[in-house]
Amino acid sequence: MRRLIVVLLSLLLFFEGASASVLRDFLGRNVEIKEVKRIVAVGPGALRLIFYLKAQDMICGIEENEKLWEAVGKDYSMTKDFETIKTLPIIGPGGPGKPPVPELIVKANPDLIIMSSVLTEVYDPDRLQKETGKPVMVISLGPPGHVDMEVLRQTFKMLGSALNKNERANEIIKQLEGHVSDLSKRTRDIKTYPKVYVGAVSFKGTQPFTATQSPYPPLMWLNTPSIADKYARTAGFLNLDFEIFLKEQPQIVFIDEGNLNLVKQDFSKDPGKYCLIEAFKKGEIYGVLPFNYYWTNISTALADAYYLGKIIYPERFKDIDVVKKANDIFQAFLGEPLYQKFLKAYPGFVNLKMEFKCQ
Known part of the structure; x- marks a missing residue:
């Protein structure tokens, strides 16, 4: 299936015609579009890519x-x-599994509807195209919580062609590839790793400490395994038995701050079991910004990766100021340094040992 998707995406075509162009989308559908000045984005993650491409106008x-x-x-x-x-007309409810509303989309009068591939599970794009009379182009951000480089590369190229944003699409691809390459180069020759775990990873709502993801993109870019990897039967999200932490004894623990309060509540009920884990005993507990929110926040995942690198391999990342690096990434993807705004809801890139005292 993966190979088929890549083949379909690699067949990206953009044929110039007298009054219209034909673009082959993620599903291999030939979508005829004319000049695009007005768009709507439906489904998880679709609007994010429009912002990355600076096409929000x-x-x-x-x-x-x-x-x-x-x-x-x-x-x-x-x-x-x-x-x-935020003052624009509503085109549907939005949210996972919520279908678009054709009548509302028609009122908004877009030249093109950009549809997340996730939404095709609940609504056929050809049906939406027929009901609205507007071309529907299906895009993909890859699996939830992951950053699939090949899929994203092709999706940005597709959107760049459709929206006349080719230059910006290439800039985003360069940014993404550049950061991932930098992270990998800094760590690719490391032979021994500390035992690392990232817990309370957000997925379709709040999750406990035992919830994680394998592979976890920031760790994957750092060429570093998670203690959870060998327990994952398939790629994606999983929930571990607490006994696994007592057996594996992670030396460094990161907690997704989107679920930090839930972890703190559970810790307060039975701190003893957490304090049997080496990372908790030694205060090696750190926060990371959540990046699974209405699909993958690519910019946040990259910022997290540099922070993880700084904590796990301080000598390899001694030149990195993690707050400055995060803001540089947000600036490149979204035109603003956003780190301080995250602090309105989350502790940020900090050690959390004072929240989990094992004395």
Whole structure:
């Protein structure tokens, strides 16, 4: 299936015609579009990519969840530009598994509907195209919580062609590839690793300490395994038995701050079991910013990766100021340094040992 997807994406075609162009989308559908000045994005993650491409001035309607959900933690919704689109007409409820509303999309009158591939599980793109009379282009951000470089590369190229944002699409691809390459080069010759675990990883709502992800993108870019990897039957999210932590004894623990309060509550009920874990006994507990919020926040995942690198391999990252690096990444992807805005809801890149005392 993966190979088929890559083949389909590699067949990206953009044929110039007298009055229209044909673009082959993620599903291999040939989508005929004319000049695009107005767009809507439906489904998890779709609007994020529009912001990455600096095409937010083309947006003519948004999903209702964008107006209702907490902004902090969802990278693009923390920008100043997001405030300018919150007054636009609603085109549907938004949110996982929620179908679009054709009648509302028609009222917004877009030239192109950009649809997340996730949404095709609940609504057929050809049906939406027929019901609205507007071309529907399906894009993909890869699996939830992951950063699939090949899929993203092709998706940005596809959107760049459709929205006349080729130069910006290439810039984003260069940024993404450059950071991932830098992270890998700093760590690729390391032979021995500390035992690391990232817990309370967000996925479809709040999750406990025992919830994690394998592979975890920031660790993967750092060529570093998680203690959870050998317990994962498939790639994705998993929940571990607490006994595994007592057996594996992670030396460094990171906690997704989107679920920090839940972990603190559980710790307060039975601190003894946590304090049997080496990382808790030695105070090697750190926070990371959540990046699974209405699909993968790519910029936040990259910022987290540099912080993890700084903690796990301080000598390899001694030249990195993690706050400055995070802001540089947010600036490159979204045009603003956002780290301080995260601090309105999360502790940020800090040691959390004072929250989990084992004395």
